[in-house]
Amino acid sequence: QLHLQESGPGVVKPSETLSLTCTVSGFFIDSSTYYWGWIRQPPGKGLEWIGFLYHTGTTYYNPSLKTRVTMSVDTSMNQFFLNVSSVTASDTAVYYCARRSPQSEGSWFDPWGQGTLVTVSS
């Protein structure tokens, strides 16, 4: 059964870089046409798409975050990664990783990891 798990520091200092890992189990990242994505949710608020990537390393970023976001993948470890640089308090959120559909199947994320809360604070 496909399962995704986020991991990383729970607190990041302002101006530093937030780094998260998503570990995928029950499915090989490079075995199909699915993408792998990141979404975040500030406490008590709605969802914001951060971006997604293909196992080849091709990336698609939210234009509003593009200058600060980098995503990458390690197929040998079945993991993919998120970096957000120059963080501020507005980057405080629960960060989710999720599998994203191929464009030929629509535009949906399923399943999602349980999420990890990252707080930006000095």
Place this chain on the structure above:
Amino acid sequence: EIVLTQSPGTLSLSPGDRATLSCRASQSVNKFYLTWYQQKPGQSPRLLIYGASTRAAGIPDRFSGSGSGTDFTLTISRLEPEDFAVYFCQQSDTFGPGTKVDVK
């Protein structure tokens, strides 16, 4: 940039009621890319409907989606206690603000 508006912000209903949730796009969109999720407190979002009207695996048939162009609807025919949650629509890589369905 497409903006999604969901209404109402909060829907107060009783178990057994019918729930009708709206998702409106700022411009016409391809319904193939319209998705609905359910999120309960402390949980991750759960895929309900994709392609505007196709139920995801394991989703009860009391959930249905419809619409095209700029107007889309998620209908829950008879609310069960476990259906009280927040519902988000998504078009490609934009999410709506959500509609909370709570107990009247």
